[in-house]
Structure formats: structure tokens, C-alpha cells
Amino acid sequence: xxxxxxxxxPAMKSAEQIVKEDLxxxxxxxxxxxxxxxxxxxxxxxxxxxxxxYLVQAPxxxxxxxxxxxxxxxxxxxxxxxxxxxxxxxLEGDTNLRLLTHDITNPLPAALGDMKFLIHGASxxxxxxxxxxxxxxxxxxxxxxxxxxxxCLTQKKRGKPxxxxxxxxxxxxxxxxxxxxxxxxxxxxGNVSCTGPRACYDESKRYGETLCVNFxxxxxxxxxxARPFNNYGPGLKIxxxxxxxxxxxxxxxxxxIVMLSDGSAxxxxxxxxxxxxxYYKVLVKGRPGEAYNVGVEVPEISVTELAARAxxxxxxxxxxxxxxxxxxxxxxxxxxxxPYRRCPIITKARTDLGFDPQVTIDEGLKRSxxxxxxxxxxxxx
Ligand SMILES: NC(=O)c1ccc[n+]([C@@H]2O[C@H](COP(=O)([O-])OP(=O)(O)OC[C@H]3O[C@@H](n4cnc5c(N)ncnc54)[C@H](O)[C@@H]3O)[C@@H](O)[C@H]2O)c1
Numbered sequence: 001x002x003x004x005x006x007x008x009x010p011a012m013k014s015a016e017q018i019v020k021e022d023l024x025x026x027x028x029x030x031x032x033x034x035x036x037x038x039x040x041x042x043x044x045x046x047x048x049x050x051x052x053x054y055l056v057q058a059p060x061x062x063x064x065x066x067x068x069x070x071x072x073x074x075x076x077x078x079x080x081x082x083x084x085x086x087x088x089x090x091l092e093g094d095t096n097l098r099l100l101t102h103d104i105t106n107p108l109p110a111a112l113g114d115m116k117f118l119i120h121g122a123s124x125x126x127x128x129x130x131x132x133x134x135x136x137x138x139x140x141x142x143x144x145x146x147x148x149x150x151x152c153l154t155q156k157k158r159g160k161p162x163x164x165x166x167x168x169x170x171x172x173x174x175x176x177x178x179x180x181x182x183x184x185x186x187x188x189x190g191n192v193s194c195t196g197p198r199a200c201y202d203e204s205k206r207y208g209e210t211l212c213v214n215f216x217x218x219x220x221x222x223x224x225x226a227r228p229f230n231n232y233g234p235g236l237k238i239x240x241x242x243x244x245x246x247x248x249x250x251x252x253x254x255x256x257i258v259m260l261s262d263g264s265a266x267x268x269x270x271x272x273x274x275x276x277x278x279y280y281k282v283l284v285k286g287r288p289g290e291a292y293n294v295g296v297e298v299p300e301i302s303v304t305e306l307a308a309r310a311x312x313x314x315x316x317x318x319x320x321x322x323x324x325x326x327x328x329x330x331x332x333x334x335x336x337x338x339p340y341r342r343c344p345i346i347t348k349a350r351t352d353l354g355f356d357p358q359v360t361i362d363e364g365l366k367r368s369x370x371x372x373x374x375x376x377x378x379x380x381x
Contacts, residue, residue, distance in 0.1 A: 006254050006318035008373045015374025018367050019234055022273040023061040026054060029356065031114045033284040034062040039070030040163070043115040045104050045148065046122030047076035048085055051168070052226075053235025054276040055119065056088070056097070063096055071096045071133050075115065078122065079103045086377070087228070102135075104144030105136075114160045117283060121168045127198065127338075128241035134200030139202035142211070149215045149223065156221065164188035164222045166283040167212050169291060171229040172202045176339040183300075185345040186227070186291050198338070209291060216289030224286035226279050229295025229344045230366070233272035233364060234371040244365070247307060248372040251314040256322045260329040263304030266341045270295040271364030274357035281353040293344040296357045300343045313366050318373070 007016075008204040013021075027034060037059060047056045059072040063348040076088065077100045084099065091097050102109050104122040124130040145167055152162045174250040175192030177184050192202045212223040232244040238252075239245070250257045286292055301309075307324045314320030349355035359367075 005324070006252055006314075006320060006373075008317055008370055012317055013370050014288050015234070015371045018371050019057070022046065022234060022367070023058055024065075025273050025358075026058040026277045026280075027062045027065055029274075029358075030058075030280040033280040034059060034072065035069075036284045037117060038066070038074045039072075040116035040271075041073045041114065042117040042119070043075045043112065044119045044121065045077045045144070046081055046120070046168075048075075048078040048082075048088055049121065049125070050236040051121050051231065051276065051279070052076065052078070054086060054272055055077060055121070055279065057091070058276060058280070060094055061098060075100060075112070077102050077104070077108075082314070090189065093222070104147065105139040107147050108222060112151070114155065115151075116163045118148060118150065118152070118162060118165045119168070119279070119283065120145055120166065123168065124201075125170075125203070126241045130201045131197050137200045138204040141201075141208045145208045145211055147209060149221065151357070152221050152223075153219055156219070162222065164224060164283050164286075166279065166286070167208055167223065167225050169205045169209050169225050169227045170201070171293070171295065171342055172198065172339075173209065173227060173342065174208045174339070174342075175202060177341070179341075183297060183339050183343040183345045184293070186293055186348055213289045220288075222288045224282050224288060225291035226282045226286075226294050227291055227344075228270070228275060229293060229342060230267050230269050231272050231275045231295075232269050233368045234375075235272060236368075238372055238376060243303060243306065244310075244368060245372070248309045248369055250322065251310060251318065251320050251369065252372060252376060254320065254322065256325045257307050257311060258327050259303065259307055259324055260327060261303060261315070261338075262326070264302055264340075265305065265338060266300050266302050266343070267306075268296045268298065268300050268343045269306070269361055269364065270357060271359035271367070274359050278349060278353070280353045281355050282348070285353045292349045292353065292355075293346050294349060294355065295344040295346060297346055298346060299361060300341065301361065309362060309365055310369070313362070313369055317366065317369055
């Protein structure tokens with residue numbers, strides 16, 4: 001099929017509209033939590049990445065919406081290994097935003113100052129990349145987390161205690177759950193290889209959780225853990241190698257959608273605006289030393305079905321005429337230890353934190369495709 005560049009039909013929403021609506025939504029969904037952050041400093045480690053896109057923009061948006069209240073001051077710490085993303089550069093004039101170039105595998109910089117809230121999301125998260133950089137992935141989740149927790153301990157001893165720390169674990173800590181453990185509650189202990197190609201990620205997240213639990217218990221630190229289940233949407237680079245941006249790239253290039261597996265693996269996909277509201281809830285309201293699933297329970301769909309939905313939306317939005325084709329991945333480890341099904345039970349976050357995801361898969365995919373239509377430049381990253 002010939003390569004061409006597709007554009008959204010004129011009546012469709014722009015990427016900017018999508019982002020503005022999403023930020024309004026997050027600020028509404030986590031209104032109490034942002035009010036709690038008002039007047040404080042928050043550190044977002046890994047803030048230049050996918051989840052950082054809304055994690056960073058949402059509090060700054062809250063500041064604009066609540067101009068009369070003390071602002072939330074945001075510090076983004078990242079090694080910016082792929083450069084400072086354009087969206088962060090565009091925010092540089094915001095006096096409530098500070099960027100720190102730092103590798104989390106070293107002690108936190110003295111210039112950091114007194115943070116009240118901290119988020120650790122600095123880790124390679126895409127399977128394609130963490131299999132390429134396994135040691136760096138482990139170091140970020142284990143040593144990097146340790147340095148952050150040591151900072152919190154020091155702050156406590158200095159009489160400047162932090163209010164909350166959030167560690168990003170992953171649904172991958174469950175590995176490939178046995179059928180009776182799907183959908184999966186937080187109490188499931190997992191079925192994980194400690195030596196397979198994904199182990200650098202899964203096991204370092206597991207050890208990270210153990211660190212969190214023990215710092216919470218032994219030092220009474222307010223450390224909380226989120227276990228994200230397949231987030232997608234604005235901010236996720238089109239080159240990231242995860243399935244939805246791959247499909248979006250094929251659609252926008254007017255090429256067939258290439259499926260590198262047999263398409264039978266099943267997932268639930270959580271739109272990032274829902275997820276980010278959930279993460280702020282875990283940070284502020286989560287119980288110290290506890291983990292929360294953050295995702296959606298339905299629909300659990302196969303990758304084949306996801307591709308079919310993407311094709312249908314591509315047709316509706318851009319007049320896409322491609323189809324789904326199968327191809328073997330050149331990467332022999334592409335599917336090794338890949339969980340066959342992944343689907344959470346989110347009762348704990350729903351009941352204890354008021355987490356209430358709203359965005360359907362079709363709406364989320366549509367919003368993502370429209371965002372990608374306005375953000376293709378990431379394909380050069
Ligand atoms: N997106 C998801 O669906 C998902 C699912 C499960 C877990 N998570 C976890 O959430 C967190 C954020 O995920 P994401 O999707 O935004 O990932 P991402 O790869 O898009 O972003 C991670 C950011 O961390 C930075 N980083 C990596 N190593 C670093 C280091 N040593 N020092 C400083 N900065 C470093 C990168 O430069 C990048 O900006 C990660 O911990 C990830 O493991 C995400």
C-alpha cells in the first residue's frame with residue numbers, strides 16, 4: 001500500500017482541544033487532591049515521559065483555573081536522555097515549573113530543596129527499550145527509588161517531613177496470572193520469571209514495592225504504590241513501541257496496521273486522563289505501605305479487536321483505507337513471558353480513594369488518534 005499522510009476531517013477536534021478537555025477533566029476528577037497540593041512543592045521524577053505529560057500539566061492547569069489560591073510548584077527531574085520534549089520547553093515560562101536534569105540513579109541533588117510531595121516515575125517503561133537497557137532499568141527502579149526514600153528520611157530528621165511519596169510499580173509485578181487470578185486483585189502474589197527477558201522490569205518493580213513497604217513500616221514514611229494497567233493516550237510518543245502508538249503511526253501514514261503477534265493476548269486499556277486522576281488520588285489519599293491497581297476493568301479486549309477498533313476509527317476520522325496484516329517480529333523475545341491476559345480489579349482504589357474512570361475505549365482511542373494527528377513530529381524522536 002502506498003505511503004501517504006492522512007489528516008483529520010475539518011470538523012474534528014484539534015490536539016490542543018483534546019489536551020485542554022483532558023486537563024479540565026483531570027482537575028475536576030482530582031479536585032480535592034490538587035487542593036491538598038496547593039501551596040506546596042511537588043517533585044515529579046521522570047516527568048518528561050508519557051505519564052509526565054499530564055502529571056506535570058495538570059497541576060499547572062489547576063493553578064491557572066484557581067488563580068486566587070496558593071499555586072502548586074512543580075519540579076520535573078529527568079535525565080532528558082531523549083532531549084527536553086517540546087511540550088515542556090513550551091511551559092518553561094511558567095514560574096511554578098522548574099526543570100532539573102539529573103539521573104535518578106544518583107543521590108538527589110542538593111539544589112532540590114524541600115519537597116512536600118514526590119513521585120517516582122523515572123524508569124524505562126516500554127518493553128522494547130527496557131529489554132535493550134535492562135541494567136539501567138533495574139538501577140532506576142531500585143537504586144533510584146532508594147535515593148528518593150533516603151531523601152525523605154533525611155527530610156524527616158531535619159524536621160521537614162514529606163507529606164507523601166508515590167512509587168510507580170506496574171501490573172507487570174503480577175507476571176502472567178493464572179486464569180483463576182484474572183481479573184487480578186492487589187492480593188495476588190504473581191507468576192513472574194526472575195531470569196526471563198522482562199525480568200529486569202518486573203523484578204525491579206517488585207523489589208521497589210518491597211522497599212516502599214519497609215520504609216513505610218520501619219521509618220513511618222508515607223510511601224504509596226500505584227500499579228498501572230496499560231495506560232495510553234496523549235503524551236505517549238508515536239515511536240514508543242507500545243501497541244496503540246504503533247497502530248496510530250500506521251493509520252496516520254496510510255499504511256496497513258502491522259500486527260507482530262497472533263493478536264489473541266487480551267488487555268484492558270486505561271485512558272491516561274482517567275489514570276492520572278487516579279495517581280493523584282493514590283499519592284494524596286493512599287495508605288502508606290499499600291499498593292493500588294490503577295486501570296479499568298472492562299472491556300477486556302484482544303489485540304486483534306483493538307486493531308479492528310482502531311481501523312474503524314481511522315476510517316471515521318481520517319478516511320483511512322488500510323487493513324490489519326500479520327507479520328513476524330524480528331525480535332525473538334517480542335512475546336517471551338508476555339502476559340496472555342491482563343485485567344485488574346480496581347475495587348480498592350474505587351472504594352478507598354474515589355477513583356472513578358470514565359473514558360470508554362472508543363472515546364479514548366478516538367482522542368488518542370486525534371492527538372497523534374497533531375503530534376506526529378515525535379516520530380523523529
Ligand atoms: N504507561 C504505562 O502504562 C505504565 C504501566 C506500568 C508502569 N508504568 C510506570 O510508570 C512510570 C512512568 O511511565 P511512562 O509510561 O511515563 O514512561 P516513559 O518511558 O514515557 O517516561 C519515563 C521518564 O523517565 C525518565 N528516566 C528514565 N530513567 C531515568 C533515570 N535513570 N533518571 C532520570 N530520569 C529517567 C525518562 O527520560 C522518561 O522521561 C514508570 O515507572 C513506568 O514503569 C507505566
